[in-house]
Each structure stands twice: as structure tokens, then as C-alpha cells.
Amino acid sequence: MGLQPKKALTFIKQELKDWETLGVNGHEHAQRPWLYYHKLSKGILAKIVGAKPVEVVAMNQLTINLHLMMVSFYRPKKQRYKIITEAGAFSSDQYALESQLKFHGLDLDDALIELKPRDGEYTLRTDDILQTIERTGSALALILLGGVQYYTGQFFDIKNITAAGHKAGALVGFDLAHAVGNVTLQLHNDNVDFAVWCSYKYLNSGPGGIAGAFIHEQHFENKDLPRFAGWWGHEEQARFEMKKGFKPIEGADGWQVSNVPIFQAAAHLASLEIFKRAGMNSLRKKSMLLTGYLEYLLKQIDPEEKHFKIITPPNPEERGAQLSIFFNNDGKRIFNALSRQNIFVDWRNPNVIRLAPVPLYNTFQEVFRFSKILQSLIRNYKRIESVS
Ligand SMILES: Cc1ncc(COP(=O)(O)O)c(C=O)c1O
Numbered sequence: 001m002g003l004q005p006k007k008a009l010t011f012i013k014q015e016l017k018d019w020e021t022l023g024v025n026g027h028e029h030a031q032r033p034w035l036y037y038h039k040l041s042k043g044i045l046a047k048i049v050g051a052k053p054v055e056v057v058a059m060n061q062l063t064i065n066l067h068l069m070m071v072s073f074y075r076p077k078k079q080r081y082k083i084i085t086e087a088g089a090f091s092s093d094q095y096a097l098e099s100q101l102k103f104h105g106l107d108l109d110d111a112l113i114e115l116k117p118r119d120g121e122y123t124l125r126t127d128d129i130l131q132t133i134e135r136t137g138s139a140l141a142l143i144l145l146g147g148v149q150y151y152t153g154q155f156f157d158i159k160n161i162t163a164a165g166h167k168a169g170a171l172v173g174f175d176l177a178h179a180v181g182n183v184t185l186q187l188h189n190d191n192v193d194f195a196v197w198c199s200y201k202y203l204n205s206g207p208g209g210i211a212g213a214f215i216h217e218q219h220f221e222n223k224d225l226p227r228f229a230g231w232w233g234h235e236e237q238a239r240f241e242m243k244k245g246f247k248p249i250e251g252a253d254g255w256q257v258s259n260v261p262i263f264q265a266a267a268h269l270a271s272l273e274i275f276k277r278a279g280m281n282s283l284r285k286k287s288m289l290l291t292g293y294l295e296y297l298l299k300q301i302d303p304e305e306k307h308f309k310i311i312t313p314p315n316p317e318e319r320g321a322q323l324s325i326f327f328n329n330d331g332k333r334i335f336n337a338l339s340r341q342n343i344f345v346d347w348r349n350p351n352v353i354r355l356a357p358v359p360l361y362n363t364f365q366e367v368f369r370f371s372k373i374l375q376s377l378i379r380n381y382k383r384i385e386s387v388s
Helices: 008-029 034-040 042-049 062-073 091-103 126-139 158-167 236-241 262-278 280-301 331-340 364-387
Strands: 056-058 082-086 112-115 140-146 171-175 194-197 212-215 308-310 323-327 346-348 352-355
Touching: 008 034, 008 262, 034 042, 034 262, 042 056, 042 212, 042 262, 062 091, 062 171, 062 194, 062 212, 082 091, 082 126, 091 112, 091 140, 112 126, 126 140, 126 158, 140 158, 158 171, 262 280, 280 308, 280 323, 280 364, 323 331, 331 346, 331 352, 331 364
Parallel strands: 082 112, 082 140, 140 171, 171 194
Antiparallel strands: 056 212, 194 212, 308 323, 323 352, 346 352
């Protein structure tokens, strides 16, 4: 959960005030008219994910967007129906995939191919991913992976995976929950077919914050693409004519279903303004240094990996602002002790603490202080162990 932007309150208050004073007329006359609110985030979102503004839209929640994308881009045929995903994907993605396969009357065990790290390894080798894609060949309908794997922090090779998927005749989508606002993305140039993300992690837009979707412009020409429609995706000028016959807005906006949740969108805008000022390139540069510094300090604490092992890839190009550390013993005690000191890290079963030094608001001093606290906890932990 990303921190609250200082301006979030001002942005939300503005909408409350416009609602209070204008009522329904806020749709047209609010300082930021509600009818067009989704357009305000386009420019900066496009920069953050490496897309054209017409290819992105802020809407709904991540898993809802994933379902909407799969309605359009997972069209299983008799021969071509398989989906490649990562084993141990975030639960919501697993459930979305499972339910989509059931919806199409397909057998999960047959249709779903899960990529697993080799024995004794934690992350996937790109070559292994590419080989599985090639092997699945004409049976492959869709590849759906996280951009940054939530558990290990591995940043997948989006460009080469997408190219391999296309070569096999499949479509390729990414869940960017842990990648958006974290790593440099080039969705348009990498020819990704679709992507979805949430905004409450690195995009700092608050709990249940409005999510986003990317659809590559090459799909805009295909008017036969099925989609689940609603009035907010219908041609803007004709939206209130209430006539039969859905005509989608050109671009990602045509995938909208419902009207914009303005308070969530307001917090989102407040945050995006910060990204506009900071710029993804500067953030990524600092992020690589900050995560590298944390990695260096962690290795000093436990050079022989007696207590923990960093399972996130060591190559800065293959990770974002995250290091996942796997504890040999009861890491939960370390996690609880860190929490008691108000250090916000994340626990994942069976024995992983995820650390996210966020370049937008974490400092090198904080990373240093954290390492000293962790070191002293591990020393104490050792003493407790040797006594018991
Ligand atoms: C990788 C990933 N996918 C999906 C989700 C679920 O998203 P939502 O509840 O916003 O649909 C999360 C939430 O943390 C996530 O980390």
C-alpha cells in the first residue's frame, strides 16, 4: 500500500465541494467535470506504462479489468485454447483464470500451463519461458504473466516473451500490479496486447484505488472483438440518447463499463501529478541505486546466507523496488519485531519478508537504519536460539 499524497485530501475535498454546491451539475460544471474525469489521467498514465494516451484508461479494479480483457482477448478455439501463466501467481489472477476457463467449458488441468522455476531455484529463467511458449505452439491462445512477480520480485522480459507469444500465434497480457510506477515499461513498443494494473501500490492512490488498463492500438480496428459493454464505453456524444446498439468509443475508453468513481479518481490524480513532476526515468534511476544499496547491506549482515537468502534476481534490470528475503528459520519472529518498530515490510508464507524501498519517498538513510535494526534483531534472534 503506497503512502498518501499530501494533495489527496485537497483533490477529494474539491469533489465533495462541487457535489455539495453543484449537485448533478457537477457532471458538466465541476472544476474537473465528472463526465470527462477519466481523460485527465490519460497523459501521465500513458507515460508511466509506455503507451499512447488512447491506449490507456483508468477504470474499475484490477481483477475486473482482467476479466474484461479476457472477454476480448481470450477466445479459445478447438485447437488453440491453452494459457501459459506463472505457477503461484497472485491468487486473484489464479481465480480469474480458473473461472474464465470454466466459463468456456474447459478443463483447468488441460488448458492451464504453469511455469515453475527449476528445482532449487526461485525465479523463472527467460529461456525456459520462451521454450515453453515454443513447445506449446499452435495450442497456445494466451500468455498471462505478472510484469513483476509479486512474491519473488522478478521483472519478466516483457519484450521477448511478447515476441515469442506472437510468433506462436498467441496473444500476450500482463498483470502490472507490482510493475506500474515501479519499473520502466514500454507496452506499446513491446507490442503487448493488453495489460491491467491497480493503483494502490506504487501509484499511491489509496485503498481500493481506481485501476487501469492498456489495450494496444492494433486491436482498435477489429470491430468484431467481443466485449462486455456499458454506457461509459459508448460513443460520448450519443451516451445520453439511450438508444439500442452499443458503439464503442475508439481506444481503451471503449472498454469502460460504468461511470467514473470520482473520489477514487481524485486521489489517483493527486498522485499522478507527483509522478508527472518526478518522471519515471528519475524514479527508476534512484530505485536501482536504493535497492542495490539495500542488497549490499543485507549481504553484509549475512554473507554466508546462514539466516536468509535473497530470492529476487541480483540483476537490477530483472527487478524493481523489491527484495524478497527467504528466512531459513522462523522469519515470522523477525517480521513481528520489525512491525513492532513501525517498519512496514510484508510477510508471505512460508518464510518470506518482502522489502520495498520506494524511491519516491524512502531515503538511503532509512535503508541504512533498517539494515542496522535487522542486523540487531538477527543477533538477538541467534542468542534466543542458542539459549533455547
Ligand atoms: C499481482 C496482483 N494481482 C491482482 C491483485 C488483486 O487486485 P484487485 O483486488 O485490486 O482486483 C493484486 C493485489 O494485491 C496483486 O498483487
